[in-house]
Amino acid sequence: MDSISTTAPPPSNIRRLLLDGREIILIGTAHISQASVDTVREVITAEQPDTVCVELDEQRYQSLKNPQRWESLNLFQVIRKKQAPFLLANLALTSFQRRMGLQTGVKPGAELAAATETAEEHGLGVCLVDRDLRTTLLRSWRNTGLWKKMQLLSTLFASLFEKQDINEEELARLRETDTLSALLEEMGDVLPSVKTILVDERDYYMAHHILAAPGNKVVAVLGAAHLPGTEHHLRQGTSAATVAEISVIPPKPAISKVIPWLIPAIVIMLFISGFFLGDRERFADAALAWILANGLLSAGGALLAMGHPLTVITAFIAAPITSLNPTIGAGMVAGLAQAFFAAPKVRDLEKVSEDIVKLSGWWTNRTTRVLLVFLFSSFGSAIGTFVAFGWIKDLF
DSSP states (O other): OOTOTTTTTTGEEEEEEEETTTTEEEEOTTTTOOHHHHHHHHHHHHHHOOOEEEEEOHHHHHHOOGGGGGEEEEHHHHHHHTTTTHHHHHHHOOOOOOHHHHHHHHTHHHHHHHHHHHHHHTEEEEEEEEEOOOHHHHHHTTOHHHHHHHHHHHHHHHTOOOOOOOOOHHHHHHHHHHHHHHHHHHHHHHHHHHHHHHHHHHHHHHHHHHHSSSSEEEEEEEGGGGHHHHHHHHHHHHHHHHHTTTTSSOOOOHHHHHHHHHHHHHHHHHHHHHHHSHHHHHHHHHHHHHHHHHHHHHHHHHHTOOOOHHEEEEHHHHHHHHHTTTTOOOOHHHHHHHHHTTOOOOOHHHHHHHHTTHHHHHHHHHHHHHHHHHHHHHHHHHHHHHHHHHHHHOOO
16 A cells, blocks of 8 residues: 555555455545545556446536536426425535535545546546435435434434534544444434435445446445445445345335325315304304414415515415315425526526525525425425314314
8 A cells, every 4th residue: 555645544444355356445535535535546546447436326426527507407397396305405415514525625525526537537437336316315214204204304404503613633533434333323323224224225235336347456435434334245245136125215105195185184074064064153263274374384484484575475375275285285386486586596506505505595595595485385384284273173
């Protein structure tokens, strides 16, 4: 390892494996470390492997290659295709990493970009070995219980308020295998299913694709947290059947398909029975309760997101109606209205990645404000549905 400079991570973060006559060199990195960027360049240049594998999927690779991708974002399509929650989660994670990166002056994923750039400079093959990000997030979401989902959402939301003070010395400690193992064990105790999907499954997936990479010498660049697990699976071997299994997005639980229809069905039945069998005045009170609870809370969510005044009105009108039809959410209608009444400008699209670093930027940028309108009005309508249901039940 004489070719590695003194700025490299500790030796424990570079593993050289000889498997069936092939040499596989693993480099464990910190995603916001300049030392990792330098090491990746130096190792690839010195080793001249046949293939360089990187911890990226196609979407993340394109994001690194094209930082201006936001300019082509079509918010109407994102909302209509029900991809807004995925985009929000992605932005929250990006915001967290970018704020950490500001402390060291290194963009998140800079070492992965350096790996692909160095490989291309030397005419080496590149393999993207990570699982599709959308698959990973949906597997995490759909394999997690309601309470754990709330913990995940609160963690993502809380990350927007956290201030990260971190330097290269602390990053060096984080790269130590023992420290990372302890952190992952702690995460496994709190959210075992999420840790399994976010870390363990991806270790297996990446090991399988590293083994499948062409050439007798392969350099693989991946986050240090994935180093122990990936090395283990490389030594033990992998199977295509297992990779296929962990690449599938699980269907929504049956109960999640029933509940959105169950409450509206009960409410409609109460309305019908109240109209024909009960007191007409009580029926009018129930209808008013349904409209006010849904409308006001959804409109309040849109207002909290600093939505356009016409968007707030739209949320108030739409929520009582959409709450009885789960195929169309109040957030979808409000988000589309916000995108229409306060359409993002070119400047907003160009500066999404910069603005999300600051909490206030989520509100000042018209692009992310549309997503906040979608999120907050959806939550408001959901809460309003349960509040209204309790009121109506008591009335009848």
